[in-house]
Amino acid sequence: xxxxxxxxxxxxxxxxxxxxxxxxxxxxxxxxxxxxxxxxxxxxxxxxxxxxxxxxxxxxxxxxxxxxxxxxxxxxxxxxxxxxxxxxxxxxxxxxxxxxxxxxxxxxxxxxxxxxxxxxxxxxxxxxxxxxxxxxxxxxxxxxxxxxxxxxxxxxxxxxxxxxxxxxxxxxxxxxxxxxxxxxxxxxxxxxxxxxxxxxxxxxxxxxxxxxxxxxxxxxxxxxxxxxxxxxxxxxxxxxxxxxxxxxxxxxxxx
Amino acid sequence: xxxxxxxxxxxxxxxxxxxxxxxxxxxxxxxxxxxxxxxxxxxxxxxxxxxxxxxxxxxxxxxxxxxxxxxxxxxxxxxxxxxxxxxxxxxxxxxxxxxxxxxxxxxxxxxxxxxxxxxxxxxxxxxxxxxxxxxxxxxxxxxxxxxxxxxxxxxxxxxxxxxxxxxxxxxxxxxxxxxxxxxxxxxxxxxxxxxx
Numbered sequence: 076x077x078x079x080x081x082x083x084x085x086x087x088x089x090x091x092x093x094x095x096x097x098x099x100x101x102x103x104x105x106x107x108x109x110x111x112x113x114x115x116x117x118x119x120x121x122x123x124x125x126x127x128x129x130x131x132x133x134x135x136x137x138x139x140x141x142x143x144x145x146x147x148x149x150x151x152x153x154x155x156x157x158x159x160x161x162x163x164x165x166x167x168x169x170x171x172x173x174x175x176x177x178x179x180x181x182x183x184x185x186x187x188x189x190x191x192x193x194x195x196x197x198x199x200x201x202x203x204x205x206x207x208x209x210x211x212x213x214x215x216x217x218x219x220x221x222x223x224x225x226x227x228x229x230x231x232x233x234x235x236x237x238x239x240x241x242x243x244x245x246x247x248x249x250x251x252x253x254x255x256x257x258x259x260x261x262x263x264x265x266x267x268x269x270x271x272x273x274x275x276x277x278x279x280x281x282x283x284x285x286x287x288x289x290x291x292x293x294x295x296x297x298x299x300x301x302x303x304x305x306x307x308x309x310x311x312x313x314x315x316x317x318x319x320x321x322x323x324x325x326x327x328x329x330x
Numbered sequence: 331x332x333x334x335x336x337x338x339x340x341x342x343x344x345x346x347x348x349x350x351x352x353x354x355x356x357x358x359x360x361x362x363x364x365x366x367x368x369x370x371x372x373x374x375x376x377x378x379x380x381x382x383x384x385x386x387x388x389x390x391x392x393x394x395x396x397x398x399x400x401x402x403x404x405x406x407x408x409x410x411x412x413x414x415x416x417x418x419x420x421x422x423x424x425x426x427x428x429x430x431x432x433x434x435x436x437x438x439x440x441x442x443x444x445x446x447x448x449x450x451x452x453x454x455x456x457x458x459x460x461x462x463x464x465x466x467x468x469x470x471x472x473x474x475x476x477x478x479x480x481x482x483x484x485x486x487x488x489x490x491x492x493x494x495x496x497x498x499x500x501x502x503x504x505x506x507x508x509x510x511x512x513x514x515x516x517x518x519x520x521x522x523x524x525x526x
Contacts, residue, residue, distance in 0.1 A: 168341075199376070
């Protein structure tokens, strides 16, 4: 049976993991390569590395980080942040990424999705959508530039277009829930997951195991991503998976 | 020396990193002579079935067939496995090698496509590729087309319907999943191939 994926996300700035990290059980939890490996060993189904600096002068640092992280990682590895061109994507693949995640650049120029998919295959293209609920309720707008700029695009329609242009997966972040630990936005997730045929990764709001159960059942998510909750301790991820098994969510466990 | 065939498609580096971690001497090559002389051949592949057409154009198809005739162990991964069949609905104009009967086709409409993620296998206990690996283990898939189950199938996977996740016939092997991305289980599959 195809399992639901638990994806660990590393937010990286200038070669170091930055967001919501407590270093207790690791010698150097700030090192992306080491942290990725630790997550993989404790049961992560996939690793996403998001470069949140993504300034031009830091690209070389990012590629070096990707290279070091990929070397000892034998599970799927996605890299995002600041990928604006086919050549940016090619550099990241060359450094060892299996997939790239593109967000703002795809909204600015949707043909970038097709361009990367034709060269590296749809399975290698994740379109990330940062969605914010509108004041009128059951409608979400896609934002760019790390959630700073409204795009004017309806998130569900944009997901559909991304699929038709060759995206292999959608990484859907609820801006309303991100960092709150109050649970995933299951209405947003199911609205997108039901509108496309490609897998949808839910992100934003992960707190406890019950949130993951909800997003897989009510949100129809194929995978769920979290960052900070996995960094607190070495076995956090393993414990989450065991808990989800008890809820009868299909999991890759034991790994 | 294991040759990882480079035909301009597929994530060769991740396969190479997996072989490096198993301390297996390997080379990424698009040179038919080098491929033909290798002790073992691996054909990775992600992306479109049409890309396998370049194997013929680059003289690599003949090199692989010559090596197969001499008994060189061969492992096709993902599209590299699909290529062993007669063809694929993904690119009807592109002929496969046709060593295995049948064609690859789409998943049924009721399941999401591509099939992305970790799925379990039903493994034939006589398989050499899966020696020491149990059916409860999971491996990582990412593909939109699936191979039919046949005499050479040694592992089945279920997604919408049953498809062939691995084939084995004498020294010919193929896996639809990505052993280089399937954690310890995947590395074990590769180690079994390397140990042949």
